[in-house]
Amino acid sequence: MNDYEEAAAELSFEEAYSRLEQTVEALENGELSLDQAIDLFQQGMELAKFCSSRLDSAELRIRTLQAQLDEGSAADRPSLSLWSERKG
Amino acid sequence: MRIFSVIEVNRYLRETLESDVALADIWISGEISNFVRSAAGHLYFTLKDRESQLKCVFFRSGRQNATVENGTAVIAHGRISLYEVSGALQFYVNLIQPEGAGLLNLQFEQLKLRLDEEGLFEPERKRPLPRFPQRIGVVTSPTGAVIHDITQVIGRRFPLTEVVLAPALVQGDGAPESVIAALRQLNARDDVEVIIVGRGGGSLEELWCFNDERVARAIFGSRIPVISAVGHETDYTIADFVADCRAPTPSAAAEMVVPDQFDLRQQLEHLRRDLGTAAADQLDFRRTGMRALTDRLQRALPSIEPLQQRLDDFSRSIERELANILQLRRERLRSRALQLHSLSPLLTLARGYAVVQVPSTQLPVHSIDQVRLKDRLQIRVSDGTFHAEVVE
Numbered sequence: 001m002n003d004y005e006e007a008a009a010e011l012s013f014e015e016a017y018s019r020l021e022q023t024v025e026a027l028e029n030g031e032l033s034l035d036q037a038i039d040l041f042q043q044g045m046e047l048a049k050f051c052s053s054r055l056d057s058a059e060l061r062i063r064t065l066q067a068q069l070d071e072g073s074a075a076d077r078p079s080l081s082l083w084s085e086r087k088g
Numbered sequence: 089m090r091i092f093s094v095i096e097v098n099r100y101l102r103e104t105l106e107s108d109v110a111l112a113d114i115w116i117s118g119e120i121s122n123f124v125r126s127a128a129g130h131l132y133f134t135l136k137d138r139e140s141q142l143k144c145v146f147f148r149s150g151r152q153n154a155t156v157e158n159g160t161a162v163i164a165h166g167r168i169s170l171y172e173v174s175g176a177l178q179f180y181v182n183l184i185q186p187e188g189a190g191l192l193n194l195q196f197e198q199l200k201l202r203l204d205e206e207g208l209f210e211p212e213r214k215r216p217l218p219r220f221p222q223r224i225g226v227v228t229s230p231t232g233a234v235i236h237d238i239t240q241v242i243g244r245r246f247p248l249t250e251v252v253l254a255p256a257l258v259q260g261d262g263a264p265e266s267v268i269a270a271l272r273q274l275n276a277r278d279d280v281e282v283i284i285v286g287r288g289g290g291s292l293e294e295l296w297c298f299n300d301e302r303v304a305r306a307i308f309g310s311r312i313p314v315i316s317a318v319g320h321e322t323d324y325t326i327a328d329f330v331a332d333c334r335a336p337t338p339s340a341a342a343e344m345v346v347p348d349q350f351d352l353r354q355q356l357e358h359l360r361r362d363l364g365t366a367a368a369d370q371l372d373f374r375r376t377g378m379r380a381l382t383d384r385l386q387r388a389l390p391s392i393e394p395l396q397q398r399l400d401d402f403s404r405s406i407e408r409e410l411a412n413i414l415q416l417r418r419e420r421l422r423s424r425a426l427q428l429h430s431l432s433p434l435l436t437l438a439r440g441y442a443v444v445q446v447p448s449t450q451l452p453v454h455s456i457d458q459v460r461l462k463d464r465l466q467i468r469v470s471d472g473t474f475h476a477e478v479v480e
Contacts, residue, residue, distance in 0.1 A: 014220040027366035041367040060243040
């Protein structure tokens with residue numbers, strides 16, 4: 001059980017959640033030996049526990065980047081100024 | 089002097105018209121009359137004002153975005169040419185707007201049409217959003233309600249993530265450049281999985297930055313999927329069309345970009361339950377299998393009952409035989425005993441006979457040769473012995 005706990009801790013929430021879904025599916029559909037079935041069950045429970053605890057302990061982080069002025073886009077695809085020029 | 093054919097003249101006229109810069113891309117205002125829709129869906133009408141008129145044809149009526157009927161005052165965009173076959177001068181229209189629309193509106197419609205034709209709005213190109221983004225980029229003003237709303241909603245729904253704000257001007261001079269720079273900054277990172285470009289409501293002028301062609305192309309060129317959340321519900325900007333996804337408000341964008349943890353917890357419960365059920369099913373399946381096997385096993389063994397029956401019968405026969413044998417022996421014993429008894433010398437003695445014995449040796453006397461006169465003899469009778477002397 002400890003191995004599964006460690007393995008789960010390495011994963012991102014997304015990976016853990018996806019793997020949990022896959023585990024349930026495998027357990028529902030698979031042609032499994034009894035050992036494999038028990039294994040999958042334990043893995044699945046660990047993954048579910050991991051996901052829950054990540055949700056419980058999470059705090060939103062916010063980071064602000066330094067505003068940069070883009071040097072490269074001096075570009076001039078003028079937005080339709082031709083019309084007014086032509087009209088005038 | 090040269091004599092030309094009609095087709096040659098018409099072709100020359102067409103080429104002359106088409107080579108004129110002003111006529112190739114022109115806006116004309118007028119009133120619609122003689123409006124007809126052909127079976128193929130093309131629109132034919134005349135654009136007229138007080139002094140003159142012009143024949144028009146609009147081929148892509150599917151893209152029509154204003155009501156076209158006789159009497160409507162419109163501004164139409166297209167090119168002037170000559171239809172060689174009929175020699176008719178025609179205005180080939182590709183856009184019609186009601187007269188009241190301002191210049192900005194016209195520009196918007198024209199740019200939208202052009203970019204659409206270029207394929208920037210293709211639904212196939214729109215990328216799916218990540219399910220559980222670990223980092224969400226936001227391009228918006230660092231002050232103001234937008235970033236606040238977004239972080240509130242994300243914080244409530246899915247705090248497992250990080251919001252990376254790339255600050256930008258969202259209106260006025262320099263806004264397009266600023267937005268483009270912010271998009272570039274986020275795209276340069278390898279950890280941002282989705283971007284929200286947001287700005288609050290405003291007038292067409294205030295939202296204009298997001299109708300800028302360069303901004304549209306920057307959004308189109310973003311490696312990272314972009315959600316456009318500009319203005320209010322009913323405002324549509326070019327950015328909305330070109331982005332991978334459009335949200336009516338910044339809060340709606342935040343709801344689109346992350347799942348709600350309440351729902352997630354429920355789903356985790358379901359998954360846990362499914363896990364348990366599936367595992368139990370696996371065990372049940374095996375238990376049933378085992379039961380079937382043991383049933384088969386039992387049925388395959390010979391039944392014990394008849395054997396026990398036979399055993400019972402046997403033991404009873406044996407008992408009977410033993411009893412018989414015992415009886416037989418007893419009877420034989422009795423008859424032998426009787427025989428023995430009848431042969432007993434004691435009986436003979438009881439009948440009056442006596443046993444004559446030589447006293448010293450106890451040997452029985454059975455012949456007169458064994459005795460002489462004056463010999464003492466022992467006489468045994470049934471109840472004792474006495475001595476006698478031989479007298480004759």
